[in-house]
């Protein structure tokens with residue numbers, strides 16, 4: 740399926756250690772420890788995210804009902820079926836819904852609302868995290884100094900945005916490795932416009948292999 744990968748954005752707050760400078764916080768954000776922490780954080784969210792596969796959604800049109808069920812209401816919107824059978828879909832489990840209602844439903848879950856018949860999930864199989872980019876948001880005062888990385892931020896609660904990219908892999912042997920990036924930008928700037936420094940380093944293969952074990956979505 741998607742070779743482009745899955746992108747996850749998370750806003751986090753991080754309390755800097757006493758006497759820390761910006762560079763110390765950046766070191767934390769480019770460590771394997773931080774990467775593992777973020778991965779552990781998103782795994783439950785990924786497992787709870789179970790929309791139906793795009794391939795199944797594309798097929799909904801083909802499951803249009805040919806007759807209007809007389810007595811049934813659509814259990815999603817609780818209103819009666821209308822007279823036009825082409826607005827209705829009869830799933831393989833034989834339950835009928837409005838086309839719009841069931842499409843909306845299946846973009847969030849992978850089960851029939853009536854009998855819990857399971858469809859293929861959009862995210863299924865094994866994934867590897869290939870990129871974790873953490874952007875540290877600095878106050879205008881710190882970001883505007885001549886050497887922002889040497890500014891003291893000890894004890895401060897700092898905001899950061901973490902962007903993770905995951906790709907589906909066939910086996911753990913094909914683990915593509917993970918790149919860790921850290922950027923800083925001022926809270927008054929939009930992150931896209933940020934010309935600020937970024938640092939990049941590959942994650943060790945041992946650390947990458949450890950993260951992979953947590954990422955089977957089953």
Ligand SMILES: [Zn+2]
Nearest residue numbers: 813816837840
């Ligand atoms: Zn409906």
Ligand SMILES: [Zn+2]
Nearest residue numbers: 832834851854
């Ligand atoms: Zn059903």
